[in-house]
Amino acid sequence: MGGGNRFSLPQAVLAGESSARIERIAERREGTVGDISVAEPRMTCRNVDVYYADKHAIQDVSLDIGTNEVISMIGPSGCGKSTFLRCLNRMNDTIDICRVSGEILLDGVDIYDRSLDVVPLRARVGMVFQKPNPFPKSIYDNIAYGPRIHGLADGRAELDGIVEDSLRRAGLWDEVKDRMEQPGTGLSGGQQQRLCIARAIAVSPEVILMDEPCSALDPIATARIEELIDELRENYTIAIVTHSMQQAARVSQRTAYFHLGRLVEVGKTDDIFTNPRHKLTEDYITGRFG
């Protein structure tokens, strides 16, 4: 798996294909450059295809997400990186026309298995969205909502503890501890996003998916979130989609480059940015397109 040789070129040449056609086939059939697997995978994706009605949005993507690593997914707009991220906690289920095939395992269990319940899945794989989306409730209730519906706390004291702990981990506690009853929507954009991260943490997930978490934030708030991601890495596995290559370089250990629905290259972040092996990756990170 993972190497680019499921369809070997020489055979096509032997079969007498013209060189232009061979190139096209090569482009179409080419697999991912780099090592898609890791030693300790938290999530394992194999041959994932996603269709929106007739549109083939993700084509044959295979990728491992390692335990306690930050993996960033980069690529031009519309390349399918957000779609792929949303497959990881079955958020795409909410889109009627979306079909997903292939295999996605969380700790060895297929999350698309018919018998699997998505509610506990989403408690294990939390998500932070592009636009901060706190509930129009108090700060406290924003954090307490997840633990409440999952019954994670016995009594008010324990719930208070979870709320405080989550806010502390999200680096928001000192800013909001005196106004827990005020609406979460009244916070600044950066604070709202950290509130959303705290909300995701509050249900103790194993994996946190972040879909361009800083795209609506100013550089200072962005720096704060990036620090936070770095701290969270100790306890959580994080997959982050970002448009900023600097951000990918700063926060992630591994980087995956998507292009037109395919996973073109994946590898250690340092390698991808200093020594990209695929032409498309190189063009993208050097700013030739995208």
Add this chain to the structure above:
Amino acid sequence: MTPIDRVNASLRRRYARERRFRRFGLGAVILGLSFVSMLFISIAGKGYGAFQQTFIELEVEFSEALLDPDGGRDRGILSRADYDGLVKAALRERFPEVTRRGDKRRLYRIASSGAGMQLRERVLADPGVIGTSARVWVSADDDIDMLFKGRIDRNLPEAERRVDDQTIAWVDRLREQGAIRTQFNRAFFTNGDSREPELAGIGGAIMGSLYTLMVTLALSFPIGVAAALYLEEFAPKNRWTDLIEVNINNLAAVPSIVFGLLGLAVFINFFGLPRSAPLVGGLVLTLMTLPTIIIASRAALKAVPPSIREAALGVGASKMQVVFHHVLPLAMPGMLTGTIIGMAQALGESAPLLMIGMVAFIVDIPGGPLDPSTVLPVQIFLWADSPERAFVERTSAAIMVLLGFLILMNLLAVILRKRLERRW
């Protein structure tokens, strides 16, 4: 010509177009406002008088011989006694010079035919007045009422007037003696319908409207919201739900009289529910307001941003929890607004209620949703059909009351929307 010259040349035309558009808009608003104010002025001008009623003062002798010859103070005997006789005697006493039979009969008509009932109520409330005499204000007849309020032109020839010269003279005498006056017309709000305008009130119609609306609200709000929730949040999007949506939108445009016919056929003829009852009226109006509520509720649900649903799903809320914890509370203001507007529509509706018999002449004030009754708009329709001058006044007054309720409800909808509206 440089590009900027072209821009400048086109500028004048563009601005002229804008000014023209604004003038059209302003004209439309002014036209609309003037029609509304014409309506209000006309109704208020005709109807304000009905809130005042003319009363005449009589020196009534509650003679024991006439009311309670046995002296037993038995309520049955007291309530059957000849109170009209008391009124007549009091009138004769006030105008002792009237002796001819025909004149006397005309004199008796000064007081309302309900004046005897007013005395009876007084006696039944306090039998102690029997044997004494007291000054009592009783309702004047509707023609006297109109005359006293200046609605009858004294300069017309006698034959073209509802009130003859002799009666006018009597009324003027009463006026000189200070024995005729107008006072607030409480009976208009507490009485049921009557053939006599001075006794007719909208009390019965208001209660009928209240019961009808209560039934309508109790049924249409939960059903409408549940239908909207199901269609918007849970139903699969397929041909069937499309068909249902088209049909709901169509139902909103069905003439209300058709709902009345349906109600007559189904609720009264098939299920055997009572005619003229607010229960049936409420059921019919439920059918009529449901599409309004469903459409408004669906719009309110659609307006809840998907980011809130995603946020809730993202922490592992189930579909049901997403809907009931987040979507429904956020959509509630819109749903309430739609419901109030639907209720206002139902309050002003008359056509379907005609079909189920709520147009009957009903004097008693309904005591529950199964009693025969009428509703405000139908009461207006009934009075507008009556020839008496005094009913014109009452029609306008009833319209004012109905408009007052409608404005109140729409205001409530606006306030609710403003107060509950949440930003996200």
